[in-house]
Amino acid sequence: MAASATNSYTGKGIAESFEDIIFDISPEDTPLLSMAKRMSAGQTYHQWQTDALAAAATNASVEGDDASFATLPATTVLGNYTQISRKTVQISNTYDVVRKYGRKSEVAYQLMKAGKELKRDMEYAIVRNQASSAGGAATARTSAGIESWIVNRVLATGSTAGTTPGFSGGTVVAPTDGTSVTFIEADLKSALQLAWTDGGEPSLILMSATNKARFSGFSGIATKFNNVQGTTQATITGAADVYVSDFGNHTVKLDRFMRDQAVLCVDPGYVGLASLRPLNKEELAKTGDATNWLLTAEYALVVQNPDAHAKVQNTGA
Template identity: 30%
Template sequence: MADIVTKTVTTNYDKSIPEEVDSLITNVAPTDTPFLTSIGQGAKVKTLHPEWLEDTLGDAGDNAHVEGADSTATAITPPALLDNRVQRLEKAFMISEDLEKTDKHGRKSEIKYQSGLKTKELARDLEWNLINQTKQAGTTTLAAKMDGVLNFPGTGNTYDFDATPAATNHIIEDILNDVLQSMWEQGADPDCVLAPPSQKRKISAFTQGGRLVINSNASEKSLKMTVRILETDFGIVAVLPERFIAPSVDTTPDPDVYYDKLVIYEKGRLACATFRPLKREKLAKTGDAEKYRLTMSKMLKVRSKKCVGTITNLTRVQPAA
């Protein structure tokens, strides 16, 4: 009797079975920019190194003078000069002629699709730089860079745990209130707190003493575990979760340990200023491909340093319950 030979053909290798590709392209990268959204982009600048003035009032105190006496004039203190640098941000991409003509899943034009992606990437980059960047004057070989908001806290508006990283460096109400009080005493009206994810969770746990009011509906089977608004002694403050605050790094242990920062600010005194708005332009063709560039020139304007505060060296470790 002849041997029976069995051959198995799997779907992994049978090329006669067509592929199925969903027409929707999934992109789960975050695109929200809470800091940029809160301060707006209304301001415009006309130079690459804008400067502006910040003034203040003398301290309030006893003011009584003898009738008929001569006045004694004192020297005035001129306004302080603040400045920042305009920073150019860019994204460039190249699409081959063949790719643009090919039938594609999820989009008709690769050029339009990539332009949308790069625009979102630019917005994320702008958010990061508005927060974290350090100012640098531009040269023929160095790009100009702006100062982000972390470089603008006013005198007395900072708390950094003596610049000592530690797992016990938790954000607590007293620390936040100390910074808010300092800003308020100088005349600012802080209304926003920018918080990395770990610190946002800790702020949502500011519920000691039964002060958290919970409105619940049993039929919805939901439990709300968030604090978005803090009503403090120094005003109502919105707590905004932020993905793009760059942490500081303690390199002493192995592996490295990351520590967070908080930014407290008065949003009406800050703005993202525009020197050149977003523009897409087609570059010179040097081969069988189309080249495009998206570019814009922006800068952070902080009207007064009194309107910015920071808390740094915050551990990501959650406190014990």
Template identity: 40%
Template sequence: MTAPTNTFVSTAAIGNREDLADTIYRISPTQTPLLSMASKTKATATLHEWQTQDLAAAASNAQAEGDDAAAKVVTPTVRLGNRTQISTKTVFVSGTQQATLSAGRKDEMGYQMALASLELKRDMELGLTQNNTAATSPRTSRGLVGWAGDNVDAGAGYVAPNYVTNVAQTDGTQAAFTETRMKNVLQKVYTAGGDPDTIMFGPLAKQTFSSFTGNSTRFDKGEDKSLTASVDVYVGDFGELKAVPNRFQRARDVWVLQSDKLAVAYLRPFTTIDLAPTGDSMKKEIVVEYCLENRAPKAHGGILDIL
């Protein structure tokens, strides 16, 4: 049917107000598990350094009666370091746009700066899980991949990085992520003295992890029509670990981490700089300078080169 003759309809009307919701919806994820997990500490130079100490191996210790004392062999500290990386986000907003009434935000510059801050943290999370170390400009901080020299279960052909001499890893042939491989790494970390509390992996590996059965039997609740198909805590032979998915790390890596042995060292914390105007626009920049401080590399481990 059609409207009666001379019915005034909306398609012919002039002046109907626009219907634009005063909300802006985002789907891009903002969770940064490693950045949130790690402690915060202070760096005072572009080469941030710290020391680790190993105790002598446990040994049979029985001495002859009346024997002279002898000095023990001293184990020196190991000096480790990482380069600070500068990360920025810059926002330009025209004077006209700043003055315009916009839906979903009252202040365009404030809104864009909030987005830039979230984006910067995502960039940091990505970098902290990679191996991008470089001492020359632009400097880059060594991420988790570059510290995986101990306690790994990797594919054929894998060559571990040397975080002392700053040699990058060589990735190996990819193979399935299995509970057996994970238990192997947990055992290595424990033997090395670690006390890990977190397993961190990409989305696909998290789903694989949730299919591990351990020594348990799964049940579903038929009365409320629900099935629990996720594992968020793993209780193994050497302790309890949280299972944390991370969208930004490499899909081929699974990390076994001791959170109190990781920190992000800030040479310059998040700082907003007002840039000089060069025309009819406002200019601001967010700057942060940081590096990953792996306080005890042997406290962590990795199941690497997974499919």
């Protein structure tokens, strides 16, 4: 090539080579939030009632005997505070209209991101060991997470068991961790039995990635090789998504926002999300040459009967 030829090293006005898409692999799955039944809350403190049948016992009466009466037990009232979660978006008017790769409107793109982030924050709140709090003028209210609600059906492992105080005096206290041990199948079976004995049907098991890897190695899991006919390539199964126990079939799901310290056995029929203000976006007043948006959700986790669920505690080793 002649030295005087115009080339890309010296030429001007060359357009950029730029992918017209934004690549984002951030996880968006929210298993507990997606599964929870939708309810409505009318106050910042949302309440519900539980009850239980008397234990089955020998029941035989003498012929002609007079009836006797006892005081009937009252229902139990539980409650949880609503929590306000929000995201803000502020975009200059110039940035919103200039040509960009991967999106046309910066406002629309950032609102989409903020909505996904808000749902992740909600999952983080309801699936972990958060306590409930009434808050105050300068303190945010918090809604207790499901790990804090499960009190009586706890399979506590480790030399130091930890505590789960649960609901008392109108609030839910966060559990404390004990000595961590490795998650084993015997503990899972025992936890499932605890919930089943009380009438629960914990058909959903939630766990972290660490515990899911251990779960997939349980000896009771089906063989990792599936037999196939003919020349079809064999399938290697590296994970188990359905667990069959003496107490039913259980769907096993990863939850990216769970702690390693607990495995949750959940009865989907007794979990709800009560919204005082459903997820909403609104444009705020302008204070300059920018667009201001606020995304808000106010909600409370409703664990309709904590004894329908169970958990294996201290599994973080």
